[in-house]
Amino acid sequence: MSIRTFRFLSQHVFFLILTFGGRLGVSLGPSLPCLSCPYVVGCGGICYLRFLQSPMGGLGMNWAVLSSGRGLAALAALGLFIALVALLGQSWCGWTCPFGLVQDYAARLRNKLRIREAIFTERTMAFIKTLKYVCFGYLVSTPVLITLGAAHPDLSLPYCAICPVKLIMPLLTGDTTYLNLDFTNPVLLTTSVVLMIFSGLVLVGMFFKTRFFCLLCPMSVLIGLFRPLYLLRVLKRPQACLGCGNCRRVCPADIDKTTPAIDPGSNCNPALVKPVTLSTSGCQGCFNCAQCCATDGSLAIKYGPWAIFNSSRRYAARFLKGRTAFFKALKGPGDRL
Amino acid sequence: MDWVGKSGSPSAPHAEAGARASARREKIASQMAQDAAGEIARLRARADFVEQYSYFLDLLADRPDKRLAAIGKPVAAFLCQVAPLELIEAHGLHPFRLMGGHQAAERLSSPSLPAVMCPMLRSLLGSMMSLDQGPELAGLIMPTMCDWTVKFGSLSELCGLKLPAKLHLMDPPRVKNSPQTSDRWLKETWRLNDFLTAISGRKIGPKELSKAIRVYRQAFMALSDLIDLKRQSKLPQIWFTVITAAFYLDQVQNWTQAARAVWLAVGDQALVGPGSVQTDFKNASAAGVNLGPPDLSGRRNQAKKVFLAGSPIFFPNFKTLLLVEQAGLETVIDDFCSSERLLPGPVAVSDESFYGLMTALSQRYQLGCLCPTFADHYQVVNNITNLFDHPLFQGVIFHVLKGCHLFDLKSLAVEPNVKGLGIKFLRLETDYSREDRDTLLTRLEAFAGTL
């Protein structure tokens, strides 16, 4: 079975659990490093960003509160989140995120219709990538400002209020609650208008650009803070790379490090070249790159100290040949097909 | 195996000279046929001959013009595999690579050509001159990878050769890894699409192109499996070269099937494991440096293994391959665009629109090409030294065809890098003549002694 098949199954299983699991009593807690939206009725786990804004954000700078039971519970949730990130790294995005799967289907539809994927120039891309840091900053700072009295209390869930996932995921389950403007006060009206615009942009964006929302996702910023802890990651041996560009083409995050420039002084002595990690900002841990690499040992998926997958011509030839006959093809000639 | 063309018809006042020229042409043509038949007979007589090789030998034995007519599709000839084969295939054309491996053919063309010149192109021009009537060709696609191909048109004029089809030149950027140059090659690929649309009269879309890509992915898988057999000393380089030399002589699906048949016949109980999905915890060190495919050393016999690099080798000139064998060396890897690098590798696509497919093809063919025409040489070195900590081979033999400046220069760039790793390196400079067999063999034997 190919890694892609595993991932495909994992995405669907997680989608079902995280979207409908609550109806069967499943709850994976409030520390999930993926966009499992609590606004979906009957969700099976909660996105940690929600917890980070409130109650965690609401604790403010008050040490008394922080050291109380509420504070300790918040720290435990944070600890769990960090542990989960360490365990699966960025693969939370590629393997579990329900909204990620929705975006993948949008891309699939685009491909079925043979419509071109949008290409952003480097400058546009750089601009878009700064937006997720802006979102993250807004998400983290607003609750603190509220406790200091510097922001309107209706902004207690500042990011959730404008998060497109909050609108789109419930819609997928037939819930139109959030598809309206909130005229209660100017603050709520503004946030609901922003929500509409943002969601509209993302809906269009994710159709024309694979995993468009991931470029803006504050969760990827938060996960990225713990990069040194990742156990699961993709490494590249630049001294094995033939520069064919397969990995870069299949990367949903367009990570340019997939063909890193090689220092001519060291590339020729393999002992001097250190493996480069590809699990950088924006990586979704999907492992498309490692599977499409047709060069023996150029890309590797590692878990802790162990390489659990090495790229090879043999694997890539079968992987890219297509889904049909994949099982058969993996067996050697000894099996006589 | 070569090519087929029409040479300029003699004008009336020179009818007698024309008759002489035509007699000369026939003589050379029969010499070429004899050389090919002789080589095939010797190959058939080898102890390691397997019936499954017959398909390929039969293709090579056919007269090239008859062979191409029998393919059953209009043929678009090309030189150098940076022109995406899939694109040609998608237009309903059969891509046929122009090759020149006959020494005899050089005798026809060399009087009109520079003394120091790529023997492959000299032989190709000679082969084209040796036939006065070739099959219909839909087009001639020439990526100008080297100085000789840039001047292909004027060289054929020098030889008095009238090209049998419209010549479409492509201009490859010689610098890789820059978005601007990749864009340029993409534009050239679109231009090729226009040319192919014009000559085939068929406007294609993403469906046709996807289908062609699938067909070539299957061919690559068949090729890749044969490469694995070679790595494991189950398929000798000479037979591998026969198989790849026949690649363009039949529809790709038929070739793929025949290659699978060889895989099943030769590779019995061969590789149920190495290099596949299964993972190898032991081999991967914590530092992550040793992440190669699993070790194959247990399967190896005693012959000294070499990596054969450099200028491609074309049927029927297998001199170098045979001498390497004779010196007691076994080729387990090569990087010839005529053998292992026949196809650039499977094309990974994420955007399945026509534009996306064209981009993917254009990038794969340009970036994945190891031709020395490109400025960056690290990929060629990487390809050789990639598995340095896996004792797959003990030495590198770099084959340089005299007159091929690119491979000559490349060998100079590669040599210190390979030697720096403690891998033995031999530069073998030769041409299509047979006279230097003894000196080459001396070198190869001495080289074998140093391994």
Next chain:
Amino acid sequence: MISIGIDLGSTAIKVALVDEGQLKWCRQTPTAPGQERLAGELIDQALGDLELSSSDIGAAAATGYGKRLFVSASATVDEISANALGLHRLSGGRGRVIINIGGQDLKVIRLDENGRIVDFRMNDKCAAGTGRFFEQVARILDTRLEKFGELASGPDEPVELNSTCAVFAESEIVSLLARGATAASVIKGFHRSVARRVAALVGQAASDIVDGELWLDGGPSQDPGLRAALEDELLCPVSVLPAPQYTVAFGAALYAAQSPIKA
């Protein structure tokens, strides 16, 4: 146990008899049709001189371009390996670079301290700088090769030979002589031209060579003028064995002694 090395070269056939690693006998005869017979005659001659019978011969190895013609040899070895073996022993293990001037080729072999070949280069299908070139010049000048050294030691200024090609050098020498150049100055110019060609083949390797490491080898290296010209060109000391034409045959005999004997 006696072992024999037969070097079937393009110009001469050389035979060496070796006992316990020591050279016992060596002789050469010009190459002519019937090489196996000529070599056989030399061996018979050796056995007669040393008062041995053919049953005393333990092994025989053939080398050189005609090695496959001598079918009765128990082994064949390429001339580069034989040269390395022979010179390593004869130089007392000090040799690191061998410049072999053969009848029709030019070889530069680099050795490590154990006599293993590190690297080698050969000239390519060209007579310039080879034994053939020496013979040709001797013929034009109507002088015996052995006298080259003597003539070159004179005070004459060397002429400048523009052609490195053996074929063009012939006409150039003829016209130089017609313009009054002396044979001695032509030989000096010729030595320099060969030395340049050899130096180009040696390349970088010569830069850090100390005395006793670089050896000139093969028939033409008996010419002391060439050695002097080479030292000038390479800027390092060049050593020559007393009988440099037999190194390869000697090496082949050593090879025969160590290789398993065919029944």
